[in-house]
Amino acid sequence: MSTILIILQNNFARVFSKKGVYIQIFLIPVLLISLSIYMNSKIEPKLNIGIIEEDQSSTSKDFISLLQSTKNITVKTVNINTKNSDLIINKYDFIITIPNGFEKKVLSLRNGIEKTSIDNLLKFEGIRSKKLLDKGKELSYYYIVYNKPLDISELLRNPDEKLPSVLAISVGFILIFLFANAISYSNLLIEDTENNILLRFKLSPNKLYKYILANTISTFLIIYIQSLFSILVAKYLFNVNIGTNIVNILLYMILVSICCTLFGIAITTLINNENNASIVGSATILISSLLSGTIISLNVPKGIDILSRFFPQRYIINGIRGLEAGDNLWQLFNSQIYILIFICIFFFTSIYSLKKNN
């Protein structure tokens, strides 16, 4: 027991002697949660319309000012030189060109404009969503015929789309951060191998399992401190709604922290090179987080949905969503079982790699 405690003490001293670690533990979670809150407040259905006004008439000006005064619509004048690239980067959902003679046509047709004739009055250009383009046409028709602003929030709302909560976005970001940190702290194992400390340990009468156990516990404790701090900051500093009792979420984060820790150890022991472990690990985390909907949740194709079942982040985020909805830990049995399976996979991978390396 004393050997484990000595290694623990030593690892803590090594980690906390580095200046940057305090920024990692205490500052980055605050920044990530602030970013999540900000992102959540800004994610709302919006329509970005680019305008090319060829017909400089009062009718075209009225039409543009109606669009501008509509809530959730942003109107921008199109730069002809960068029109195509602006559509590619989605600066505009679509472009409306008001052609010469627009006023004349509107005045002659005002009482008899049909929805289908909107394409004869205005030119619509878009490359992305057909649905949004059709909504734009519908809106333009309404504004030309009735000449008064409209509340378009219902028109833009997609009933199939569920916007992610602050908690889900925060945990998504923090999860990437925890996985990356787990690799960074597990690098102590590689450092020990390179500095021959592991060899000295093996030549001593101590059992190797004590060394592995102590390293796992030290990484777990640091990761758990980070997740604990992040949740407490989210709850008490930013008043993020975490739905369930805070004890449930803190208990759940123990499982999550074990998963992150063992992932870090599995990657470092598999690659056995400090630099490469960080690089490969960060890319793996990025890809798996994106596929499992940790950063952005999407209605993904079936193939990707099946693929995402092979990543722990999917089940961790599902669990968080459950806790947010008020479920207790028993109701999250399925998510927890899947996370446990990943813990076992990472554990046995680490053992296998360590034996192979030795």
Add this chain to the structure above:
Amino acid sequence: MTFLKLIIFDFKITFKNKTTIFYTLAYPIILTLIFGYLFSATFEIDKTTSSYDYFAITMLIFFVLGYSITTVYFLDDAEYKASNQRLLFSPTPPLYIVFSRIIARVIVLIIYLTLAVILLKLFLHVNFGTNLFKTLIIFYAEGLFACLLGVLLSLLPLNTESIMTILNILLMIFAILGGGFFPIDSLGDTFEKLSYISPQRWVTLSLFQTIYDGSSSLYVPTIIVLISSSLFILVLIKILFRKEKLLA
């Protein structure tokens, strides 16, 4: 002559380095495939443009900028420790060691990047514009900048893990703000203004404008900024470099 020998030596090591191959060749292609497939329904109106066209560009930019991660380590890499020591005891100027490695890394990046672009063009028919060389030049300039940035960060008086964590998060923020994973401009003015701080945004915009509008209004300034920043970083590296770093 020694300098050339050092470059060839470092080139051989870096060229065979699996992490470099993954980071510069495999990851951009894999992520383009994943994102392209995930967002395959995005360009539903214009069938001539596909999500692969968008993500091939953004992913290449992301990973070229991320190449700085691989150079953060290269001065104090354990694998180089013994050879560093021998070189420092020889009459070789210490700066030769650093600059030869930088040159070798940039050459390797150029080779793999060109290969990635050719593979993406051949197999996914990604649109890199009519003048492929013009598109590649901006990637190369970004690669040089990223490579030097990594070396500069490794010379800062911070431990490598902290630099890595901060750099990883910064790159991720730059990628998100630069429209690497999804278009940021659609989120409104605030995000658009915030995205001005991301170097990824400027490279992405200049490339898209060059490819789809034939406009060089951002292309030339972006190249000038990347090259002049690289030269500035090079001067900083010369000032900050201490040969003890090679033995750390």
